[in-house]
Amino acid sequence: MLDEPRSGRLAAWGNALIAGLAAPDDVAGEVTGGDTVHRVCGLPGETGPVGLTLGLGRLRALGVTGLRIALPVPGHPLGLSGPPEFNARALAAGEAVIAVGGPPVGLVPEVTEAGPRGDVHVEVQWHCLEVRQGPPADVPSLGEAERELAEALRETTEALMKLDVAGSGPTAHAALDAYRARAERGHEVLAPGYPPRAVRVLALAQRVGALVAIATGEHGAAVSASEIAARAELLRPVERTARRAQVAAYNAYVEEAERRGD
Incomplete structure (x- = not known):
C-alpha cells in the first residue's frame, strides 16, 4: 500500500471526468501513471477493446454517475457485492472498480509486463463485467x-x-x-x-x-x-x-x- 492502487486512480480521476472537473487527456495521464497503456474491453455497445478516454466517456454516456472501488483479499471481500464470478476475478486481481448508475458493471484490471529489467512495459486491460447491485461489503464511513x-x-x-x-x-x-x-x-x-x-x-x-x-x-x-x-x-x-x-x-x-x- 505504498502506492495508489490502479483501481483507486481510475475511480478518483474517472469521477473527476464524469463530474466535468478534469479534462480527458489529463485524466488518462493520471490513471495510466507509469504504465504504458490502459484499455477497456467488454463495454456495452463496444465490439472490442477501447482506449481509456473513450472507455470512460462511454461509461458516462451510458449513465454512470460515479465509480467506487473494492480492495478484496482472501476472507475479506472488501467493497464487493457480487455476483461470485465478478468477486472471483476481483479477488484474483486484489482490486476492482464498480460503476454507480447506468448499467450494473464493474472493471477488473489484468496487468501484463514485458521487456528487460529496467525497461519493463506495463499494459493494463480493464475487463468490464456484470455486477450485482447492492451495498458494498464492509466499507466504513x-x-x-x-x-x-x-x-x-x-x-x-x-x-x-x-x-x-x-x-x-x-x-x-x-x-x-x-x-x-x-x-x-x-x-x-x-x-x-x-x-x-x-x-x-x-x-x-x-x-x-x-x-x-x-x-x-x-x-x-x-x-x-x-x-x-x-x-x-x-x-x-x-x-x-x-x-x-x-x-x-x-x-x-x-x-x-x-x-x-x-
Whole structure:
C-alpha cells in the first residue's frame, strides 16, 4: 500500500471526468501513471477493446454517475457485492472498480509486463463485467475510518518498537528512511471534487500501510519463519483497517454525491 492502487486512480480521476472537473487527456495521464497503456474491453455497445478516454466517456454516456472501488483479499471481500464470478476475478486481481448508475458493471484490471529489467512495459486491460447491485461489503464511513486509523497508527508504532524493526539492520533502516522522506515530501492524492476529509483519510491510510509493509518485510528483526508469521498475525488487523480506510476515501465522492441527492 505504498502506492495508489490502479483501481483507486481510475475511480478518483474517472469521477473527476464524469463530474466535468478534469479534462480527458489529463485524466488518462493520471490513471495510466507509469504504465504504458490502459484499455477497456467488454463495454456495452463496444465490439472490442477501447482506449481509456473513450472507455470512460462511454461509461458516462451510458449513465454512470460515479465509480467506487473494492480492495478484496482472501476472507475479506472488501467493497464487493457480487455476483461470485465478478468477486472471483476481483479477488484474483486484489482490486476492482464498480460503476454507480447506468448499467450494473464493474472493471477488473489484468496487468501484463514485458521487456528487460529496467525497461519493463506495463499494459493494463480493464475487463468490464456484470455486477450485482447492492451495498458494498464492509466499507466504513469516512468518520469511522478516520477514528480507526488513528488507533491503528498507534498500534503500528507500538508493534514496530516491539519488533525492533528499526534496529534490525541496514535494509530496515533504508526502508524507514524512505518512508520518512516520502511522508515529509507529501504527495497529491485523489482528484478534484473529493472532500478534504477524504484526502486526509487516504493520506493517513497510506502512512499506516507503509509502516505495515516495513514491519512485515523480510528485513525486520525476525529471523525464523515462525517469527515472521507471528509478526504478520500481529499486524493483520492494522492492514485490514488501512485497506478499509482506503476504500472509504476513494468511495467518498460517490457517498457525498448520494448524500446531496445528485
